[in-house]
Amino acid sequence: ELAEEDPRVCAITAAMEDGTGLTPFAGRFPDRFFDVGIAEGHAAAMAAGLAKQGALPVFAVYSSFLQRAYDQLLHDVALSGLHVVFAVDRAGLVGADGATHHGVMDTVFLSGIPNMTVLCPASFAELRAMLRKAVTELEGPVAVRYPRGGEGAYQACSLEPVAVLREGSDLTLLTYGIVINDVLQAAQLLAQQGISAEVVKLTQVAPLEAAPVLASLQKTGRLLAVEDVCAANCI
Numbered sequence: 001e002l003a004e005e006d007p008r009v010c011a012i013t014a015a016m017e018d019g020t021g022l023t024p025f026a027g028r029f030p031d032r033f034f035d036v037g038i039a040e041g042h043a044a045a046m047a048a049g050l051a052k053q054g055a056l057p058v059f060a061v062y063s064s065f066l067q068r069a070y071d072q073l074l075h076d077v078a079l080s081g082l083h084v085v086f087a088v089d090r091a092g093l094v095g096a097d098g099a100t101h102h103g104v105m106d107t108v109f110l111s112g113i114p115n116m117t118v119l120c121p122a123s124f125a126e127l128r129a130m131l132r133k134a135v136t137e138l139e140g141p142v143a144v145r146y147p148r149g150g151e152g153a154y155q156a157c158s159l160e161p162v163a164v165l166r167e168g169s170d171l172t173l174l175t176y177g178i179v180i181n182d183v184l185q186a187a188q189l190l191a192q193q194g195i196s197a198e199v200v201k202l203t204q205v206a207p208l209e210a211a212p213v214l215a216s217l218q219k220t221g222r223l224l225a226v227e228d229v230c231a232a233n234c235i
Contacts, residue, residue: 001232002120002131002132002135002136003025003028003029003032003063003101006056006135007032007054007076007101008054008055008056008134009032009058009135009170010029010032010033010034010050010053010055010056010058010217011025011026011029011032011033011034011057011058011060012033012034012035012036012043012046012055012057012058012060013033013034013036013043013048013059013061013133014035014036014037014038014039014040014042014043014061014213015035015036015037015038015061016060016061016065017033017035017061018063019059019062019089020060020062020087021089022060023081025165031034032083033141036051036224039070040061040062040065040066040068040069041068041069041071041185042072043059043061043069043078044059044069044072044073044077044084045072046133046231047059047077048072048076048077048080048082048083050202051073051077051082051083051084052082056075056083056085056135056196057084057085058070058084058085058086058087058135059067059084059086059087060087060089061086061087061088061089061103062089062090062101063088063089063090063091063092063111064100064101064102064105065091065103065104065108066086066088066106066108067070070109073086073110073113073116073141074113075143077112077114077220077223078115078140078141079114079115081115081140081187082140082141083138083139083140083141083142084141085131085134085141085142085143086141086142086143086144087144087146088106088110088132088144088146089105089146089148090105090144090147090148091120091146091147091166091177092104092147092148092177092178092179092228092229093144093147093228094147094148095148095149096182097148100176104222104228104229104230105229105230106143106145106229107120107145107205107206107227107229108229108230109194110143110145110206111205111206113141114140115141116140116141116206117134117138117140117141117143117204117206117207117209118142118143118145118147118204118205119133119142119143119144119145119148119203119204119205120153120176120177120202120203120204121136121146121177121203121206122151122176122177122179122180122181122203123151123154123155123156123157124150124151124153124155125156125177126157126158126159126203127144127146127154129157129159130144130159130203131144133159133206138166143175147177148180150179152180153181153184153199154161154178154180154181154184159199159203159213160177160187160203161203161204161208161209162200162202162203162204162209162212162213163197163200163201163203163217164198164199164200164201164212165180165184165200165201166184166197166198166199167183167196167198168187168196168198168199168220169193169196169197169198169219169220169224170196170197170217170220170221170222171190171197171220171223171224172198172200172213172217172219172222172223172224173186173187173197173198173199173200173224173226174200174202174213174223174224174225174226175200175201175202175225175226176201176203176205176227177228179227179228180187180201181200182226183199183226184199186226187199187208188206192202197235198216198219198220200212200213
């Protein structure tokens, strides 16, 4: 849809055309589809070059494979403030894909890259809306991280950086992505035990808008962050 609206939109993959869902795009827009092979660093640098020339590149890549392009993310894209969108697939735990494919590092290293915006959709509706926002509204490098598989009970769409999905007074539960489904269920179980949990969902983890989170913490006095990422340097 975006590619039909704007001829500047192009897609890049690193030998993962089918895995990242780009096969339909490649068939419809072969002149704007680039498969660079197993060379994620080159893909990121190429995306930077395309952006420098006025294109709107989207690099679709598995979270664990994006780690190979850290240097290019930093030096070729971020430090120049270039508008490149990273569609970060398989973010979080990936089940049968195996331990080497767990996307448990991306929020840690992406959040530390200058000028980087990191969006975390929790439903299909949010994924569609955030991808459009990333391409057409935001500036600089943007990562949209999403999990393997489908959505859960949460199917709403909130584009606010921070959203309070459930009011509470005893504890703040902070999370993002599809983990929100587990957190909302946990809040219900806590309520059965007489514990009032406030559920706060981040749709944007970087840059982090801390004020709403701190306001909830001041209200409840306790905060628990729930993530499916590496513990070191997490939120």
